[in-house]
Amino acid sequence: MAIRNIREIGDAVLNKKCKEVKEMTPRIRELVEDMLETMYEACGVGLAAPQVGILKRIVVIDVTGEDPYVMINPRILETSGEQTGQEGCLSVPGKSGIVTRPNYVKAVAYNENMEQYEIEATELLARAICHELDHLEGDLYVDKVEGPLMDVADLEDEEEE
Numbered sequence: 593m594a595i596r597n598i599r600e601i602g603d604a605v606l607n608k609k610c611k612e613v614k615e616m617t618p619r620i621r622e623l624v625e626d627m628l629e630t631m632y633e634a635c636g637v638g639l640a641a642p643q644v645g646i647l648k649r650i651v652v653i654d655v656t657g658e659d660p661y662v663m664i665n666p667r668i669l670e671t672s673g674e675q676t677g678q679e680g681c682l683s684v685p686g687k688s689g690i691v692t693r694p695n696y697v698k699a700v701a702y703n704e705n706m707e708q709y710e711i712e713a714t715e716l717l718a719r720a721i722c723h724e725l726d727h728l729e730g731d732l733y734v735d736k737v738e739g740p741l742m743d744v745a746d747l748e749d750e751e752e753e
Contacts, residue, residue: 689737
């Protein structure tokens with residue numbers, strides 16, 4: 593396993609649409625392991641393959657720090673409700689912004705063994721799924737931000753006062 597470089601806003605790979613994974617190969621398995629290690633090292637809750645320069649439909653998500661989701665070729669089946677809150681991205685370091693997302697998401701994906709599963713999520717997990725799947729379409733959260741992007745350091749200063 594290895595820590596991969598996280599691509600940052602301005603890198604053209606982040607604006608490209610990803611291709612489906614046809615089969616699990618040793619290289620894809622290694623990519624998934626590297627993505628998990630990279631996400632944890634960067635203290636993120638999600639990471640999409642294009643963020644490490646690979647145009648494959650793969651995301652990893654872990655909002656609890658206990659049980660990560662590997663989502664290969666994920667698709668959102670339905671959404672409902674609405675939540676508005678702060679969102680950041682490992683590819684947009686030091687920044688965050690207010691984004692409105694669905695509060696409920698039902699998605700289908702394949703796990704690292706290419707077994708299909710469905711997931712129903714609310715709140716932070718729903719937000720993370722929507723955010724990471726946007727990456728697979730070449731979209732960044734900064735295009736959905738309501739108002740200005742804020743410096744994370746400024747927000748931390750406000751919380752301390």
